[in-house]
Amino acid sequence: MKKVYVRWLGAFAGREYSLAKSISFEMNRKDEAACEPLTKANHKLYSGVAQLNQVGLIIRNESIFREFRKDCWSFYGQDANKNMCYAKKDQHPDRLYKGSMNPYSNHAEAWAKMPDAVTGFVVCGSIAEMKKEKRNALLNSAMKYKLPIYELTRHGQLIEKEV
Secondary structure: OOOOEEEEOOOOOOOOOOHHHHHHHHHHOOOEEEEEEOEEEOOEEEOOOOOOOOEEEEEOHHHEEEEEOOOEOOEOOOOOOOOOOOOEOOOOOOOOOEOOOOOOOOOOEEEEEOOOOEEEEEEEOOHHHOOHHHHHHHHHHHHHHOOOEEEEOOOOOEEEEOO
C-alpha cells in the first residue's frame, strides 16, 4: 500500500481561519507546502498534529519531493538572523526549512508541490461528530472541488464516506 500524506488544516502559527477559507486557500495555492505521512507506531495511529475532528487534505504521492524525520515549515519574510532554523523564502529559494527533532520520535513531514496535489479530504474521527458549521463547510468543499471525503479511524484506516 502506498504511503498516505496529509496536509492538516488549522496549524497556522496561532491564527484562526474558517475551515472554508483554509480549504479555499490550500486548493488555490501555487507554491509548496508541508504535509505529513500517516504512520502507525506501537499498533496505534500516529498522526502528528491531527486532533479529533481535524480536517486535512490528502496529498498525491507524486507531489512529494522531499521528506524529513522532523518538522518542516516555511515562513515568508522571516529574518534568517533571528532564528537559525528559519529562512526567508525569497532569499533562499532552494532551502527547505526543517526544525530539530527528538531522535526517538516517529514524526516525519514532507514537502509537496501544491498545484493539483490534493486528491481528497480526510477527517480524523467521524464526520457525524463534527460541529454543523464545520461539517457543512467540508461537505460543500467536497462537492465544489469534486473530491472524496475519508474518515481516519483510530486504527489508521481510511474509510471513504458518501457525500
